[in-house]
Amino acid sequence: MYQYNEQDQTLINARVEQYRDQTRRFLAGEIPDEEFRGLRLMNGLYIQRQAPMLRIAVPYGLMNSVQVRKLADITRKYDKNYAHFTTRTNVQLNWPKLEEVPDILAELAEVQMHAIQTSGNCLRNTTTDHFAGIIPDEIEDPRPWCEIIRQWTTLHPEFAYLPRKFKIAVTGGPEDRAASQVHDIGLHMVKNAAGEVGFEVLVGGGLGRTPVIGKLIREFLPKRDLLTYLEAILRVYNLNGRRDNKYKARIKILVNALGIEEFSKRVEAEWEIIRSTELALTDDYIAKIQGYFEPHPYAADAVDGLSVLENQLDDNAEFRAWYERNTREHKIAGYRAVVISLKPHLKPPGDITDVQLDAVADLADTFNFGEIRSTHDQNLVFAHVAAGDLYTLWQSLRDLNLARANVGTLTDMIVCPGYDFCSLANAHTLGVAEQINEKFDDLDYLYDIGDIKLNMSGCINACAHHHVAHIGILGVDKGGEDYYQITLGGSSREDASLGKIIGKSVPQADVADTVEKILQVYVESRLEDERFIETVRRIGVAPFKERVYATVN
Amino acid sequence: MPLLINRAVVDDSWLLVDEDNLTAHINEDIVVPYELFAQHLEQLVNAEGKLGVRINGDQALELLLQHLDALSLVAIEFPAFTDGRGFSFARMLRRAGFAGQIRAEGDVTRDRLDHMQRCGFDAFAIPDERYSDAILSAFDEVPVHYQGSADDERPIFRQ
Ligand code: HEM
Ligand code: SF4
Numbered sequence: 254m255y256q257y258n259e260q261d262q263t264l265i266n267a268r269v270e271q272y273r274d275q276t277r278r279f280l281a282g283e284i285p286d287e288e289f290r291g292l293r294l295m296n297g298l299y300i301q302r303q304a305p306m307l308r309i310a311v312p313y314g315l316m317n318s319v320q321v322r323k324l325a326d327i328t329r330k331y332d333k334n335y336a337h338f339t340t341r342t343n344v345q346l347n348w349p350k351l352e353e354v355p356d357i358l359a360e361l362a363e364v365q366m367h368a369i370q371t372s373g374n375c376l377r378n379t380t381t382d383h384f385a386g387i388i389p390d391e392i393e394d395p396r397p398w399c400e401i402i403r404q405w406t407t408l409h410p411e412f413a414y415l416p417r418k419f420k421i422a423v424t425g426g427p428e429d430r431a432a433s434q435v436h437d438i439g440l441h442m443v444k445n446a447a448g449e450v451g452f453e454v455l456v457g458g459g460l461g462r463t464p465v466i467g468k469l470i471r472e473f474l475p476k477r478d479l480l481t482y483l484e485a486i487l488r489v490y491n492l493n494g495r496r497d498n499k500y501k502a503r504i505k506i507l508v509n510a511l512g513i514e515e516f517s518k519r520v521e522a523e524w525e526i527i528r529s530t531e532l533a534l535t536d537d538y539i540a541k542i543q544g545y546f547e548p549h550p551y552a553a554d555a556v557d558g559l560s561v562l563e564n565q566l567d568d569n570a571e572f573r574a575w576y577e578r579n580t581r582e583h584k585i586a587g588y589r590a591v592v593i594s595l596k597p598h599l600k601p602p603g604d605i606t607d608v609q610l611d612a613v614a615d616l617a618d619t620f621n622f623g624e625i626r627s628t629h630d631q632n633l634v635f636a637h638v639a640a641g642d643l644y645t646l647w648q649s650l651r652d653l654n655l656a657r658a659n660v661g662t663l664t665d666m667i668v669c670p671g672y673d674f675c676s677l678a679n680a681h682t683l684g685v686a687e688q689i690n691e692k693f694d695d696l697d698y699l700y701d702i703g704d705i706k707l708n709m710s711g712c713i714n715a716c717a718h719h720h721v722a723h724i725g726i727l728g729v730d731k732g733g734e735d736y737y738q739i740t741l742g743g744s745s746r747e748d749a750s751l752g753k754i755i756g757k758s759v760p761q762a763d764v765a766d767t768v769e770k771i772l773q774v775y776v777e778s779r780l781e782d783e784r785f786i787e788t789v790r791r792i793g794v795a796p797f798k799e800r801v802y803a804t805v806n
Numbered sequence: 807m808p809l810l811i812n813r814a815v816v817d818d819s820w821l822l823v824d825e826d827n828l829t830a831h832i833n834e835d836i837v838v839p840y841e842l843f844a845q846h847l848e849q850l851v852n853a854e855g856k857l858g859v860r861i862n863g864d865q866a867l868e869l870l871l872q873h874l875d876a877l878s879l880v881a882i883e884f885p886a887f888t889d890g891r892g893f894s895f896a897r898m899l900r901r902a903g904f905a906g907q908i909r910a911e912g913d914v915t916r917d918r919l920d921h922m923q924r925c926g927f928d929a930f931a932i933p934d935e936r937y938s939d940a941i942l943s944a945f946d947e948v949p950v951h952y953q954g955s956a957d958d959e960r961p962i963f964r965q
Pocket of ligand 1: 299301306338339340341345417418435436458459460461462503668669670674675676677714715716717718
């Protein structure tokens, strides 16, 4: 993974001291509230319902064990012994003190971490596929490109005060685990007719109040042009995006207002001017960054573990269930990728304790080259575990309550913090997640339902991407009570689509029962091997609606 | 309102004119609002004194870019510190070869000065109540730049 050089470290240290001084001046009354708000948000600090919330960046979801141990330590020292992973692969602390944030940042800087641009109307953390670098049909590892984008976005002087936040996601091949089509910019590595690798570029995706799927703006962008083209898009957006209404300020609204042809014309005109400037990438730089993402030293004899593994799978049904749901193939024979479920029974999705963090760091050192990844679905990934180690790893994870075999199933939900923590929330989410967990605790039932994506947001800001879930749940406030609107048929994958609302919202007590009715319709209607989303697409939402709102007599 | 140029407070030698006193001062060193510039273009670019134009994000930078040779100063207004359009304006003026003064006006305060300078601003009109000499330390707080800037176009990988 990328290692800071002296310049990177100097920058990060200087940024900590700059923020320390900003905090000091704010507390001394020298910076007005509204202005400090802008400054603290650019450094990941929100003021929430109960306390501030600090969002720490995990660039493209990649960490090493030293960093994870540091996170554990920080939650002990400055917070309440746990952290929360988000859909944008970052980490949130729910209980830091405003005055202590500079110290937290200084500790993070020691391990090459920071909270730069994790919030605010600026260029945010770039995300990617959590299986980057290990999947057989990948065109190219997207992570070096994420790092190149990270450097370009960090403290960009021209784009620190955009109309609204700006998020970029990159995928390395045809599969999309990064929800790239609902990002402000989605970049897909593709090969053109001449066999050259470059990027397909989408622009103007986003969720929130007005969910929009990104539109194709360029079929093929040569690699060296990546930053000049991104800069052209950002400049057109910075100059033309709406600033009079924050709900209409995202780039998706501009692209829709101008139309993709006109928007693209303006970008191309700007790009023509800057395409051959110093910002054009050099082969040396690309090669240097790629050098940080060389394959790990895989053991040639890892394949020997396969026969042992076969026996272990035969002997232990629980282990087999975990293996089937929570691991996936690796392009190197004898290795597998393991998803560590942060969705244990009756715990807030994405939460992890200091003890678990430390243990995960140790396990990563023993079994995974010291590497830990965070995912868009609020889980963790050990991407390179030798077949012969899987059983031992599983046992350790199970003891840590991190081996629930539910990855990709109904209880592998993406859930935002909702009313319990977030001051923007209309409704609770964590309690409802618990309700769903209680109702659907039977693993055999979950396996029968199979691959399904349920996401729940506590308000229309859509932090949990409910619009692009197979089953989306959105908390709404009805006369002071929590109600939930349900959408069906969304997807954040390569076949991205927005879910359709099935009808009027349901009261809190009925959410899990409603989900159950929806699943009944699926079970009755599915064709052989048909996944939930495919059934919804084939039969439409009407049959589900009918069942959910049928009057009982 | 202290005016900061090259990290020192200086006297403002420019006169801001409006519709009413434009004719009286047309041959002096004046700054005109964008609307006046657009209206009296011919007259202004041919006048004797030096010419500056004050512009904001709602107005067309294009018009200024077409007459850069006639301009010695561009004042860019920040109606709110959150309005980032001015950063792009400065950048575009510099890359078009504009060597005159680019002045930031309006909601211009300490924590944006460094970014402004990197984008090409060299003069900052700071509201009295937000000015103190300590503001001079706002520049170069972060000594490493990944991106090129007005005084050095090279991004980190070419530095
Ligand atoms: C608890 C504090 C949080 C606050 C105050 C907050 C606030 C917001 C707001 C206001 C938006 C909408 C911005 C817009 O549409 O322009 C937003 C979007 C988003 N948030 Fe959060 N959020 C919080 C926590 C989270 C968490 C925990 C996650 C991950 C689970 C998350 C992930 C996202 C994502 C992915 C979006 C983008 C949706 C889109 O594309 O429009 N946020 N957040
Ligand atoms: S979706 Fe709404 S309630 Fe949930 S975290 Fe985002 S802003 Fe808060």
